[in-house]
Amino acid sequence: MRLDKYLKVSRLIKRRSVAKEACEKDRVLINNKIAKPGTEVKVGDQIEIKFGDKSVKAEITSVVEHVRKEAAKDMFKIL
Numbered sequence: 001m002r003l004d005k006y007l008k009v010s011r012l013i014k015r016r017s018v019a020k021e022a023c024e025k026d027r028v029l030i031n032n033k034i035a036k037p038g039t040e041v042k043v044g045d046q047i048e049i050k051f052g053d054k055s056v057k058a059e060i061t062s063v064v065e066h067v068r069k070e071a072a073k074d075m076f077k078i079l
Helices: 003-009 015-022 070-077
Strands: 026-028 046-051 053-060 075-079
Touching: 003 015, 003 026, 003 046, 003 070, 015 026, 070 075
Parallel strands: none
Antiparallel strands: 026 046, 046 053, 053 075
């Protein structure tokens, strides 16, 4: 699955356009490497998202195309 779509589906970022913009501005890292919006993600990858002076680190636990709002938090684990 594309990184920008994963960020939206997992609800780490609310909108895909915002996720794409964050990736293009080098604010998203996968396994400590700058990631583009089209980068493929897989289970076990570690994502770091920089929001201003804060950052969020999460590990991907599942990759699903469609998920209910309640189950979205099970797609990743905050580190």
